[in-house]
Amino acid sequence: MSVETAVPIPLLHSTVLEWYAAHARDLPWRAPEATPWAVMVSEFMLQQTPVKRVLPAYTAWLERWPTPAALAADAPGEAVRMWGRLGYPRRALRLHAAATAITERHGGEVPDDHAELLALPGVGEYTAAAVASFAFRRRHAVLDTNVRRVFARVVDAVEYPPTATTAAERRTATALLPEADETAATWAVAVMELGALVCTARTPRCGGCPVAAMCAWRLAGSPPYEGPPRRGQTYAGTDRQVRGKLLAVLREAHGEVSQAELDAVWHEPVQRARALDGLVADGLVEPVAQGVYRLPGAPAAG
């Protein structure tokens, strides 16, 4: 059974696109003057961090580093510091590494090709498609958690998509992609917006949904999720929490930090040491001398 037979695609397109035209949020990375670099910065920050918290960080970041070359010229530790409390600070390191690669391999211009984007540090399937689509108006299936949820409901009549992206989901997304590049690019961001504002994970606002009348899940009576339990993220008491505390000290200290300052953040020495070792292994923290640490600096000139 093909997607084409189950969903009136032209009607779906026009309905979602009209809804988007009327209800899209006015986000800075969607402004016409947003550069591909700005779009890329927003995508890194939005990987698992809500829009509201990204907004101020995005503005400050681009003010300081308006181009990939500007960021690449600074120390990676500065990127980690500017990242602040967005979470998952490895993203800051990867964004810095991506800026370096763009500067060295692409003449300082964010590549417009999906494969070249995918080759950059921290750029996976989603981000490559998002940058190619949003910044360069290319035709790509953009499958993020919002889009996957919308398609799961509208097309597959289930409340939630599978844990990991499947080939079937890619087929569906591709089959639903409008033909024209420009339309496909707007479609991608429009479906994402619908998932973010209306077709939400917890309590979808089906009453205000423009496609409720053609939503397979809705038409099936909104059956509850039946798959395997969606495992939550553990945090309290884990290495992640300790890493967060350690890195917070490093971020707020401009310069070197002593072992004693780091020891103060966690009582249990084995876990504390393991967390610190992990940060060093990830390149987020740099040992300077015995018992002295700092955020990573520029590599020695040579």
Place this chain on the structure above:
DNA sequence: CATACGTGGGC
């Protein structure tokens, strides 16, 4: 393919 990886806000 499952797991590690931060942080904070909403209900």
Place this chain on the structure above:
DNA sequence: TGCCCAAGTAT
């Protein structure tokens, strides 16, 4: 109060 979730990526 907790539990759930937020424009994922790398291993």
